[in-house]
Amino acid sequence: MAKKKQEVKTNAMRILDNLGISYETQSYxxxxxxxGSHTADMLxxxxxxxxxxxxxxxxxxxxxxxxxxIDEELDMKKAAKSxxxxxxxxxxxxxxxxxxxxxxxxxxxxxxxxxxxxxxxxGAREKELIYVSAGKVGCQMRLxxxxxxxxxxGEFSDIIRN
Numbered sequence: 001m002a003k004k005k006q007e008v009k010t011n012a013m014r015i016l017d018n019l020g021i022s023y024e025t026q027s028y029x030x031x032x033x034x035x036g037s038h039t040a041d042m043l044x045x046x047x048x049x050x051x052x053x054x055x056x057x058x059x060x061x062x063x064x065x066x067x068x069x070i071d072e073e074l075d076m077k078k079a080a081k082s083x084x085x086x087x088x089x090x091x092x093x094x095x096x097x098x099x100x101x102x103x104x105x106x107x108x109x110x111x112x113x114x115x116x117x118x119x120x121x122x123g124a125r126e127k128e129l130i131y132v133s134a135g136k137v138g139c140q141m142r143l144x145x146x147x148x149x150x151x152x153x154g155e156f157s158d159i160i161r162n
Contacts, residue, residue: 010111010134010135010136010139011101011110011111011135012108012110012111012133012134012135012141012151013025013134013135013141014111015110015111015151016110016141016143016147016151019150019151021143021147021150021151022143022144022147023141023142023143023147024141024142024143025134025139025140025141025142026043026131026139026140026141026142027138027139027140028042028043028138028139028140029138035070037070037071039070039105039140040070040131043131043140045131045140047069047070047071048069048071049127049129049130049131050069050070050130050131050132050140051067051068051069051070051120051121051124051130051131051132052067052068052069052070052132052133053065053066053067053107053108053109053132053133054066054067054068054074054090055090055091055096055099055100055107055116056074056076056079056088056089056090056091057088057089057091058080058083058085058086058087058088059085059086059087062083062085062116063091063099063114063116064079064083064085064088064116064117064118064119065100065109065112065116065117065118065119065152065154066079066118066119066120066121066159067109067118067119067120067121067124067132067148067152067154068121068159068160069121069123069124069160072121072160072161073160073161074090074159074160074161075159075160075161075162076088076089078157078158078159078160079119079157079159082119082155082157082158082159083117083119099113100112100113100116101113102133102135102136103136103137104137105133105137106133106134106135106136106137106138106139107133108132108133108134108135108141109132109148109152109154110132110135110148110151110152111135112152115153117154117155118149118152118153118154118155119154119155119156119157119159120145120148120149120152120154120155120156120157121156121157121158121159121160122156122157122158122159123160124145124148124156125145125146125156127145128144129142129143129144129145130142130143130144130145130148132148
C-alpha cells in the first residue's frame with residue numbers, strides 16, 4: 001500500500017496549527033511566480049476571495065504588512081494613516097526575504113520574521129473565507145479573515161483605493 005505524500009508545513013501553517021485555527025491548503029505547480037491574479041486563475045478561484053500581502057516601510061524604516069484583494073491597489077495615504085505614519089512606501093522586492101522571511105509570491109502576514117503591524121482590508125471582514133499565501137510559492141491557504149487577523153495580530157482597516 002502506497003503511503004500518502006505528507007504536506008510539508010510552512011511556518012504560517014504551523015502557527016495556525018498551534019493556535020487551533022482551521023484552514024485548508026491548495027497547491028499548484030509554479031515554475032515562476034507572476035502575480036496573484038495568475039495564481040487565482042490557475043486554482044480556478046474568484047479574484048475577490050484571493051488576497052495578497054504587501055510590505056511597506058515608514059520614514060523611520062519601520063515595516064508594515066498590508067493584506068488586500070489581489071485586483072486592488074493599496075492606497076498609500078490610507079495605509080500610512082492606519083499605522084500612524086505620515087507616509088509609507090513599498091519595500092524593494094530584493095529586500096523581501098531578508099525583512100519578512102518570505103519570497104515574492106509566498107509572502108503572508110502570518111509568521112513574519114518579526115512581529116510587524118498588520119492591516120487587513122476592512123472588506124475582508126464581510127467574507128466567510130479568503131485565500132492568502134501559505135508561506136511558499138505554489139501554496140495558498142483558505143481561512144476565515146477573522147482567524148487570519150487573529151493569527152497575524154492584525155487589524156482591519158480601510159486601506160485600498162476607491
